[in-house]
Amino acid sequence: xxxxxxxxxxxxxxxxxxxxxxxxxxxxxxxxxxxxxxxxxxxxxxxxxxxxxxxxxxxxxxxxxxxxxxxxxxxxxxxxxxxxxxxxxxxxxxxxxxxxxxxxxxxxxxxxxxxxxxxxxxxxxxxxxxxxxxxxxxxxxxxxxxxxxxxxxxxxxxxxxxxxxxxxxxxxxxxxxxxxxxxxxxxxxxxxxxxxxxxxxxxxxxxxxxxxxxxxxxxxxxxxxxxxxxxxxxxxxxxxxxxxxxxxxxxxxxxxxxxxxxxxxxxxxxxxxxxxxxxxxxxxxxxxxxxxxxxxxxxxxxxxxxxxxxxxxxxxxxxxxxxxxxxxxxxxxxxxxxxxxxxxxxxxxxxxxxxxxxxxx
Amino acid sequence: xxxxxxxxxxxxxxxxxxxxxxxxxxxxxxxxxxxxxxxxxxxxxxxxxxxxxxxxxxxxxxxxxxxxxxxxxxxxxxxxxxxxxxxxxxxxxxxxxxxxxxxxxxxxxxxxxxxxxxxxxxxxxxxxxxxxxxxxxxxxxxxxxxxxxxxxxxxxxxxxxxxxxxxxxxxxxxxxxxxxxxxxxxxxxxxxxxxxxxxxxxxxxxxxxxxxxxxxxxxxxxxxxxxxxxxxxxxxxxxxxxxxxxxxxxxxxxxxxxxxxxxxxxxxxxxxxxxxxxxxxxxxxxxxxxxxxxxxxxxxxxxxxxxxxxxxxxxxxxxxxxxxxxxxxxxxxxxxxxxxxxxxxxxxxxxxxxxxxxxxxxxxxxxxxxxxxxxxxxxxxxxxxxxxxxxxxxxxxx
Amino acid sequence: xxxxxxxxxxxxxxxxxxxxxxxxxxxxxxxxxxxxxxxxxxxxxxxxxxxxxxxxxxxxxxxxxxxxxxxxxxxxxxxxxxxxxxxxxxxxxxxxxxxxxxxxxxxxxxxxxxxxxxxxxxxxxxxxxxxxxxxxxxxxxxxxxxxxxxxxxxxxx
Numbered sequence: 001x002x003x004x005x006x007x008x009x010x011x012x013x014x015x016x017x018x019x020x021x022x023x024x025x026x027x028x029x030x031x032x033x034x035x036x037x038x039x040x041x042x043x044x045x046x047x048x049x050x051x052x053x054x055x056x057x058x059x060x061x062x063x064x065x066x067x068x069x070x071x072x073x074x075x076x077x078x079x080x081x082x083x084x085x086x087x088x089x090x091x092x093x094x095x096x097x098x099x100x101x102x103x104x105x106x107x108x109x110x111x112x113x114x115x116x117x118x119x120x121x122x123x124x125x126x127x128x129x130x131x132x133x134x135x136x137x138x139x140x141x142x143x144x145x146x147x148x149x150x151x152x153x154x155x156x157x158x159x160x161x162x163x164x165x166x167x168x169x170x171x172x173x174x175x176x177x178x179x180x181x182x183x184x185x186x187x188x189x190x191x192x193x194x195x196x197x198x199x200x201x202x203x204x205x206x207x208x209x210x211x212x213x214x215x216x217x218x219x220x221x222x223x224x225x226x227x228x229x230x231x232x233x234x235x236x237x238x239x240x241x242x243x244x245x246x247x248x249x250x251x252x253x254x255x256x257x258x259x260x261x262x263x264x265x266x267x268x269x270x271x272x273x274x275x276x277x278x279x280x281x282x283x284x285x286x287x288x289x290x291x292x293x294x295x296x297x298x299x300x301x302x303x304x305x306x307x308x309x310x311x312x313x314x315x316x317x318x319x320x321x322x323x324x325x326x327x328x329x330x331x332x333x334x335x336x337x338x339x340x341x342x343x344x345x346x347x348x349x350x351x352x353x354x355x356x357x358x359x360x361x
Numbered sequence: 362x363x364x365x366x367x368x369x370x371x372x373x374x375x376x377x378x379x380x381x382x383x384x385x386x387x388x389x390x391x392x393x394x395x396x397x398x399x400x401x402x403x404x405x406x407x408x409x410x411x412x413x414x415x416x417x418x419x420x421x422x423x424x425x426x427x428x429x430x431x432x433x434x435x436x437x438x439x440x441x442x443x444x445x446x447x448x449x450x451x452x453x454x455x456x457x458x459x460x461x462x463x464x465x466x467x468x469x470x471x472x473x474x475x476x477x478x479x480x481x482x483x484x485x486x487x488x489x490x491x492x493x494x495x496x497x498x499x500x501x502x503x504x505x506x507x508x509x510x511x512x513x514x515x516x517x518x519x520x521x522x523x524x525x526x527x528x529x530x531x532x533x534x535x536x537x538x539x540x541x542x543x544x545x546x547x548x549x550x551x552x553x554x555x556x557x558x559x560x561x562x563x564x565x566x567x568x569x570x571x572x573x574x575x576x577x578x579x580x581x582x583x584x585x586x587x588x589x590x591x592x593x594x595x596x597x598x599x600x601x602x603x604x605x606x607x608x609x610x611x612x613x614x615x616x617x618x619x620x621x622x623x624x625x626x627x628x629x630x631x632x633x634x635x636x637x638x639x640x641x642x643x644x645x646x647x648x649x650x651x652x653x654x655x656x657x658x659x660x661x662x663x664x665x666x667x668x669x670x671x672x673x674x675x676x677x678x679x680x681x682x683x684x685x686x687x688x689x690x691x692x693x694x695x696x697x698x699x700x701x702x703x704x705x706x707x708x709x710x711x712x713x714x715x716x717x718x719x720x721x722x723x724x725x726x727x728x729x730x731x732x733x734x735x736x737x738x739x740x741x742x743x744x745x746x747x748x749x750x751x752x753x754x755x756x757x758x759x
Numbered sequence: 760x761x762x763x764x765x766x767x768x769x770x771x772x773x774x775x776x777x778x779x780x781x782x783x784x785x786x787x788x789x790x791x792x793x794x795x796x797x798x799x800x801x802x803x804x805x806x807x808x809x810x811x812x813x814x815x816x817x818x819x820x821x822x823x824x825x826x827x828x829x830x831x832x833x834x835x836x837x838x839x840x841x842x843x844x845x846x847x848x849x850x851x852x853x854x855x856x857x858x859x860x861x862x863x864x865x866x867x868x869x870x871x872x873x874x875x876x877x878x879x880x881x882x883x884x885x886x887x888x889x890x891x892x893x894x895x896x897x898x899x900x901x902x903x904x905x906x907x908x909x910x911x912x913x914x915x916x
Binding site for chain 2: 781782785789795833836837838859860861862875876877878890891893
């Protein structure tokens, strides 16, 4: 252990690490019956780190052109040693990460961790969720297989329906009128450069804000310990909570490996832009609810185009999600109840639509 | 006085007869009023500067052109088209034996005997819209030939006196040959004239049918010649290829075409129990077996490939088994199971190798699942020791 | 310098040895997990067959082929033909017959490419000249680099 002491001293003499370490030592996590939800944030972070690592590895062999993308993924999964493993982990981890992000978000809503002073933490977190969805959408196209091609075609045509700016947005997304190699190049740039840069910044902000304000305690727990503040047990983050987090991360890693081996991600067939779309084209599960809803809206609702109405409704819902903490204040006394009821309804809606979308013809 | 009246009457009768002859231009009118340019496509004679007078004779301007009597047309066309020196000047590569060939054809022979209904030059080439065969609008472009012949040969009323069937065009249109031409645009696919000849058109006799088909289907004809059917068919007066495949309605045969159960061709003569029937069934079974083996090997390789195993080389080699099956379907024309078996065996050797490669790849995939245990064990060990450590850490009342 | 962490101060002496043992256990387990990086290291090493085998491939070496001979090689996942003409010129085309997909071969006696299934013939440019094939064979570009012969798909503008 003398070696670590020497190193620590050397660093401390130059960078004044002790102050930072003292801060870290003081970080605590409140322990109550809802504490288990505190793990979700770190889990999402872990899965994101897995994505970055496997993504960097895939970058070494992937080729982002319409003529070579599919073959390069085929090459990775069949020729490169353990390429199949890296690729399947990347695909599975993406799904797990988005699921974890949604779970993290809903837990924040129901435990009301978005309240003052944590409004901006919520906003940055919401932005991170949308960034994750952006990663999912852009990454999905990269293998350039039939499913991805047509899912992207459908997915980019939806924003095209927005009045006035829709067509321009679609042109920007697709890099042209249709989904082509230009779209692939654009999505690739987004997926490996633009989105990671923005995400790192947003993530940094999110984590800093979490450190600044500490862990939020749900109102019900607060009320319980109102009279006796000392009674609420606080666990030290370093090393106790972190060790527990590591246990969770290890288990999830085991799950990822098992999924990658027993349910390897299919490659499918190379995209043929001139073929007709296969029956039953659907986006991935995290877009399925919106997709199914849009399908179900009648084509004309009170003289307005049904699909446009649906898209605008989703836009509105998204905006409301971002503004959630401010909404609660605006809604006055029963604000928190409205928010929670709204969130519960939203969750039920998304969940049921996703299930329905999966089984619908 | 009487002699003069008689001569006038005779002239009038002859004149009337000539008029009647003049009205009969062709038995099957095919074109609108004569014009050098019809439908926007310039007639090849007009292009070469041949005028109306060159065929119809000189007439004073403004007068109607006298129609050429039908029985004079072949000779008229032949007067230029058999003259080597004349044709050489216009098109050195054009043949000059059309009239000579025509005279050997069924059409030509009947025509010599005075039958005016049979086809003459203008019936197929048209009189004033003659275009080279390479021009898609020509009546003798490969794609249009069958429709040209059909004008007479599918007309039941017209063909009745000859006692000839009129189902040829209907059959041909459903055949693989027609489909190759019409759907795939393959101009080298056979049409009426390919097998029957154009100017020297005769239906090939029973003995020579195999020669006709064999000029393209070389291997099938060769194999047929090596087998017992050749002699048997000759003895029975049956035409070689047509007996099984028909002459006009030639459909693409599949593996069900051989055997003793309908719709197999063999069933028409053979029963299950006779030696020929047994041979047919044997061949049928072997073909199906090889096909099945190829499908099985392909399925295994596909499964392995989808699981992420590299089996590209094996998949390429498996395509050779498809070649072997293709060859077996050709060598079956020997109707000798032993000969077919040679090709089948070659195919089976390849499929068993491919199958083994696929199984090996799948086995390796299963290995991966077992290999997974190692990192899983490591992870669980770490997790377990973490938990243990946490417990110990907090035992001291942290 | 004895910097004691707050943890160590609070720990009762009896579990110090236990903690050492645990630390050792944890350390060794972490090391085994680090060994899980083995797949990553193997991944980083490029495989023998190059990634561009789809659009370009090493067909052979100069020594492989004498004039008026040919060899079949794998290109993408289909067979292809590399022909050395009597003049010494190299030509390459797909070996998949355009009729029904059999693998064609080079015939030195006729200087043509022939399909054994139905007697289809192509010339050394890949053009279908007789028999059932309806279309020519797809031509590839040949590049000779030193001793090695590379074949690639024709690049369109």
